[in-house]
Amino acid sequence: MDDMDFPTPDVEIESVTPDxxxxxxxxxxxxxLLDARMESDYEEWHIDGENVESINVPYFEFLEDDIDAxxxxxxxxxxxxxxxxxxxxASEYVAGTLKERGYDVNHLEEGMNGWARIYEAVxxxxxxxxxxxxxxxxxxxxxxxxxxxxxxxxxxxxxxxxFTDRYLTDADELGVDLQYAIDTHIHADHISGVRALDxxxxxxxxxxxxxxxxxxxxxxxxxxxxxxxxxxxxATIETVYTPGHTSGMTSYLINDExxxxxxxxxxESVARPDLEEGDDGAPEAASQLYESLQExxxxxxxxxxxxxxxxxxxxxxxxxxxxxxxxxxLTEEMDALTMEEDAFVELILSDMPPRPANYEDIIxxxxxxxxxxxxxAFELELGPNNCAASQESLAGD
Numbered sequence: 001m002d003d004m005d006f007p008t009p010d011v012e013i014e015s016v017t018p019d020x021x022x023x024x025x026x027x028x029x030x031x032x033l034l035d036a037r038m039e040s041d042y043e044e045w046h047i048d049g050e051n052v053e054s055i056n057v058p059y060f061e062f063l064e065d066d067i068d069a070x071x072x073x074x075x076x077x078x079x080x081x082x083x084x085x086x087x088x089x090a091s092e093y094v095a096g097t098l099k100e101r102g103y104d105v106n107h108l109e110e111g112m113n114g115w116a117r118i119y120e121a122v123x124x125x126x127x128x129x130x131x132x133x134x135x136x137x138x139x140x141x142x143x144x145x146x147x148x149x150x151x152x153x154x155x156x157x158x159x160x161x162x163f164t165d166r167y168l169t170d171a172d173e174l175g176v177d178l179q180y181a182i183d184t185h186i187h188a189d190h191i192s193g194v195r196a197l198d199x200x201x202x203x204x205x206x207x208x209x210x211x212x213x214x215x216x217x218x219x220x221x222x223x224x225x226x227x228x229x230x231x232x233x234x235a236t237i238e239t240v241y242t243p244g245h246t247s248g249m250t251s252y253l254i255n256d257e258x259x260x261x262x263x264x265x266x267x268e269s270v271a272r273p274d275l276e277e278g279d280d281g282a283p284e285a286a287s288q289l290y291e292s293l294q295e296x297x298x299x300x301x302x303x304x305x306x307x308x309x310x311x312x313x314x315x316x317x318x319x320x321x322x323x324x325x326x327x328x329x330l331t332e333e334m335d336a337l338t339m340e341e342d343a344f345v346e347l348i349l350s351d352m353p354p355r356p357a358n359y360e361d362i363i364x365x366x367x368x369x370x371x372x373x374x375x376x377a378f379e380l381e382l383g384p385n386n387c388a389a390s391q392e393s394l395a396g397d
Contacts, residue, residue, distance in 0.1 A: 009096020129255025150233025159193035184262025210248025244289020245271035302328030
């Protein structure tokens with residue numbers, strides 16, 4: 001919708017940056033949002049939260065001089081309203097029409113595209129290994145990544161192509177050399193940053209087990225096999241093969257303290273098993289996931305932290321603000337982790353959400369089978385990740 005040329009409002013409209021809006025939400029401030037995108041776009045993906053009131057009224061409802069009374073009745077008159085759209089054009093126009101009618105409004109700069117560019121780094125305070133461990137968080141899609149650094153060296157796990165420069169800048173500001181860019185698997189919800197980082201001198205690492213899916217650039221990467229280790233200062237990153245979500249799904253154990261599980265296990269759920277072989281192959285993949293969890297993950301000490309590659313709206317952050325949790329806690333909270341195999345398979349096949357938006361283009365792009373420039377890649381990955389098996393949290397079930 002923001003490809004349209006909207007007239008400039010006759011009244012001055014204040015704007016709010018995505019970072020400012022995020023700070024207000026994080027501070028617990030009650031925020032009222034008027035999302036002017038089409039209903040289908042809104043239903044697929046919108047800003048949510050316990051202290052967020054979100055109202056969807058498509059922009060075209062405001063194009064007429066005489067706006068229907070029922071439309072205006074949906075919009076609160078007793079509080080400030082932030083109007084948003086996809087890119088910021090329609091929201092400024094809608095905010096203008098409302099301000100002319102006496103509403104207290106502003107609009108979100110760059111809309112949902114701007115929201116998708118928020119990327120925060122939070123220290124994993126319970127990590128007790130060598131060096132320091134950060135968790136990258138992208139609130140718009142729930143994508144998570146990890147940066148471990150020690151003694152002048154660093155590695156990033158599950159980097160996003162859209163934030164290639166961010167990793168390099170962070171490493172520079174921390175005074176470390178980014179040695180490795182590591183992927184846990186062939187992602188279906190975002191474009192990987194491993195190749196982009198490898199192109200500027202960072203050693204790209206992908207699981208050897210993922211090559212059989214048709215990776216076209218395997219000879220340019222370091223291939224990680226089960227048990228392989230990568231050294232970052234005194235911190236050791238050990239490769240742990242954990243298939244199930246995909247046939248190549250691989251976790252990385254950071255200094256025996258945190259297992260970066262990719263899409264195998266999250267703090268609120270387990271992986272969905274249908275993104276590689278579809279519905280027909282999902283039962284077999286679910287059984288494989290069960291074996292990986294029982295034999296490779298849950299056999300680790302109970303205090304070992306789990307850090308997935310995603311979080312959903314149903315996830316609860318730890319006290320340090322990261323989406324991490326000890327294995328022992330997850331075993332207590334998530335019945336799926338203590339079920340027999342048949343019950344486990346039945347459970348995770350029973351309530352899978354819609355597949356990630358554009359996954360049929362994202363997967364071949366990550367395999368190197370088709371190309372996307374930076375703008376196309378960014379557009380492909382807008383929206384929720386939907387990589388968990390359940391739309392609701394399985395913790396506390």
